[in-house]
Amino acid sequence: MKMKINVDLRLKDVPGQLVSALDPISSCGGNIRGVVHHHDVKDGGRIAVNVTFEASSDPVFHRILDEWEKRDVEVAKINSFIETYPIRYLLVGDISSAEMESVTRGLESIENVVSIDVRYTGAATSSSHTALITGTVSSQDTLKTLDDFFYERTQKKNYLLVRGLEL
Amino acid sequence: MKVLIAGFGTVGQGIAEVIGTRQSLFDAMGEKVSIVGAFDSSSLIYGDNLDPKYLVEKKKTTGKVGDKEIPDDVASYIEEADFDILLDTTPTNIDHAEPGLTYILSALHSGKHVITSNKGPLALKFSTLSAAADANGVQLKYEASVGGAMPIINLSKQLLAGENIISLRGILNGTCNFILNRMKEEGLPFYQALREAQDLGYAETDPTYDIDGVDSAAKVAILANAIFGMDVNYYDVVRSGIRNITEDAIALAAEENSVIRLIGEIGGGKLEVAPRLVPMGHPLSIGGTQNMANIITDLAGEITVSGRGAGKNETASAMLSDLISIIRNKE
Numbered sequence: 113m114k115m116k117i118n119v120d121l122r123l124k125d126v127p128g129q130l131v132s133a134l135d136p137i138s139s140c141g142g143n144i145r146g147v148v149h150h151h152d153v154k155d156g157g158r159i160a161v162n163v164t165f166e167a168s169s170d171p172v173f174h175r176i177l178d179e180w181e182k183r184d185v186e187v188a189k190i191n192s193f194i195e196t197y198p199i200r201y202l203l204v205g206d207i208s209s210a211e212m213e214s215v216t217r218g219l220e221s222i223e224n225v226v227s228i229d230v231r232y233t234g235a236a237t238s239s240s241h242t243a244l245i246t247g248t249v250s251s252q253d254t255l256k257t258l259d260d261f262f263y264e265r266t267q268k269k270n271y272l273l274v275r276g277l278e279l
Numbered sequence: 280m281k282v283l284i285a286g287f288g289t290v291g292q293g294i295a296e297v298i299g300t301r302q303s304l305f306d307a308m309g310e311k312v313s314i315v316g317a318f319d320s321s322s323l324i325y326g327d328n329l330d331p332k333y334l335v336e337k338k339k340t341t342g343k344v345g346d347k348e349i350p351d352d353v354a355s356y357i358e359e360a361d362f363d364i365l366l367d368t369t370p371t372n373i374d375h376a377e378p379g380l381t382y383i384l385s386a387l388h389s390g391k392h393v394i395t396s397n398k399g400p401l402a403l404k405f406s407t408l409s410a411a412a413d414a415n416g417v418q419l420k421y422e423a424s425v426g427g428a429m430p431i432i433n434l435s436k437q438l439l440a441g442e443n444i445i446s447l448r449g450i451l452n453g454t455c456n457f458i459l460n461r462m463k464e465e466g467l468p469f470y471q472a473l474r475e476a477q478d479l480g481y482a483e484t485d486p487t488y489d490i491d492g493v494d495s496a497a498k499v500a501i502l503a504n505a506i507f508g509m510d511v512n513y514y515d516v517v518r519s520g521i522r523n524i525t526e527d528a529i530a531l532a533a534e535e536n537s538v539i540r541l542i543g544e545i546g547g548g549k550l551e552v553a554p555r556l557v558p559m560g561h562p563l564s565i566g567g568t569q570n571m572a573n574i575i576t577d578l579a580g581e582i583t584v585s586g587r588g589a590g591k592n593e594t595a596s597a598m599l600s601d602l603i604s605i606i607r608n609k610e
Contacts, residue, residue: 200535200556204528231534233527242527244535272523274532274539276556277448277563 114195114250115167116145122158122186129185130161136179142167158186166195196226196248197255198278201262203243205271207232212243218261224251225258280310280606281362284317285382286369287344290396290423291317292335293591294366294598299331301599310606315362323347325360354381358389364605366598367395373493373513376400387411387419394601396423396594402497402513405504418608420601421505425498426451426570428593429586433600435506435574442576444506446546451498453568453588454482454489455521455541459554460566462529463538469524481568491520492541492552499543503550517551524554532556538564546575 123129130149137144143166150160167173173192180187203215212232219228226248234241249255259275266273282298284291298312305312316325317334324334324345338344350356357365365386369379376399383400386393388411395401400408401424412419422432426449435444450456454476461472473490476482488494496516503509503516521541532539535556540563542555557564562573562583570588575581587593 200537202528202531202539202556204523204525231531233531240525240527242525242531244531246535272519272554274524274528274554274556276537277542277558277561 115170115173115192116164116195117167117173117190117192118162118164119187119191120189121161121163121180122155122188123161124184125154125157125159129159132183133161133180133185134163136176136183137163137165137167140167140172140175140179142172142176155188160188194226194250196250197252198276199245199247199249199255199258200276200278201245201258202274203245203262203266203271204240204274205266205269206239207234207241207243207269207271211269215243215245215265218265219245219247219258222254222257222261224249224254226250280305280312280364280602280609281315282312282364282366282602283315283357283360283362284366284368285357285379286367286397287317287319287334287338288368288370289591290594290598291319291344291366291368292338293595294368295331295334297592297595297599298602304603305606308603308606310609312602312606316360317344318349318353319344321349323349323356353378354385357382357385357391362391364392364394364602366602367393367397368594368598369397371397371399371488371494371497373399373402373488373497376403380404383408383419384411387415387417390415390417392418392420392605394420394423394598394605396421396598398424398494398497398501401504402500405501405512406510409504418605420604421501422601423594423597425501426572426586426597427588427590428596429570429572429584429588430597430600431502431572431574431584432505433604434582434584439574439576439579439582442578445575445577446544447502447506447572447574448542448544448546448563449572450540450563450565450570451495451543451552451572451588452489452492452541453570454486455492455495456566457481457568458490459521459524459529459539459541462524462526463533464566466526466529468526469522490522492518493520495541495543495552499545499550499552502543503545507545509550511550515550517549517553519553521554540564 146164148162153160228247313328322343322345379397380400458472571585
């Protein structure tokens with residue numbers, strides 16, 4: 113589960129502090145996406161630095177926080193969120209409501225599926241139904257898992273699969 | 280350069296006409312290009328320097344390009360006849376690739392260059408044909424087989440020669456795109472949009488090759504071999520078509536600010552033709568009958584190329600570029 117984190121740091125106004133603050137991120141496997149060094153903004157005699165980075169998990173992020181504490185890097189503000197990937201699948205054919213319930217249960221059992229929304233339509237005069245499934249997942253690997261899930265399902269049940277171009 | 284035209288339908292007539300109108304171009308290159316023979320499914324004509332206008336007129340008025348009957352053994356005729364380049368415009372057959380496959384192999388084995396617009400032989404026997412061309416020191420060119428006037432093969436093989444092409448996604452069949460777009464724009468049911476495409480001449484009476492993704496899958500197989508260096512054929516492409524797309528599906532896609540397009544895809548271990556949900560505004564969300572390919576390379580990043588995918592002049596344009604390429608390579 114990839115996290116994207118934005119932090120406001122306060123560094124001592126002595127040489128080498130920025131490198132010392134960034135080093136724990138890379139040594140813990142984080143990926144630095146942006147650094148803004150506010151030389152002219154001082155807070156309690158410290159210089160303000162804003163850093164955006166990615167971490168692979170919450171424990172990794174906490175290891176970085178621990179390391180900053182040891183290095184006397186003050187953390188003034190933290191914004192973090194989980195990075196998600198959109199999913200979109202359209203199913204067309206003879207899809208019963210029971211089948212849709214089964215598909216939904218199957219999706220809910222897949223790890224890293226964060227949200228699912230299902231829209232299901234059908235004409236009273238036809239056996240053809242259409243289902244649009246949208247949502248998000250928190251891992252790129254899950255995109256492939258879902259792709260396989262829907263492919264196998266539509267092959268077995270003989271209805272048409274229309275995947276989003278995201279994959 | 281002496282050329283023999285195999286097949287004299289719309290495409291064959293188109294390339295004959297272009298050879299006639301581009302003589303000053305060939306002169307400027309120091310090369311004379313003359314048609315020394317042409318045949319269709321029932322007749323043959325040969326001569327030193329046949330007049331393209333005469334050939335086209337003859338075909339239009341009599342239904343035959345020549346006065347002589349086509350020989351029983353066309354392969355032997357191709358092997359023995361005195362010409363430099365076979366312009367193969369025979370129709371695609373995805374089951375057995377004939378008669379184009381035999382014609383192309385006969386030309387290559389007898390040391391003649393080949394330019395073809397026929398997808399069948401390439402989609403089924405690409406490696407066999409390439410090996411025959413290499414073994415005989417001649418060129419096999421096929422820009423017209425994919426996307427008509429969309430210059431995807433020569434672009435990738437020549438202008439992007441130093442790139443690693445990572446993936447390709449494309450709209451490779453204009454007929455499907457027309458149908459899907461009409462369903463979206465006018466709320467038409469599939470079969471009504473198909474009928475409209477047939478009335479306008481975009482779809483054949485038997486539309487199977489288009490709407491079941493056969494045509495697109497053949498093109499994916501050709502591109503996978505030609506651009507990605509794979510050794511695959513038509514049957515390696517996972518394929519689904521658009522005949523089961525409903526108005527509801529189109530409407531639900533629109534609610535998601537997307538359209539449905541039949542997309543051919545190569546890359547990431549995939550060789551596939553399938554209907555996909557394409558966000559509006561994405562290059563592949565275009566309407567109309569245009570073909571479009573979106574390729575990702577390691578250095579240049581994303582490149583999108585489009586062009587009219589079918590038609591007499593468009594296919595002739597692609598074959599002409601191959602003809603010029605052969606003339607230049609000769610120099």
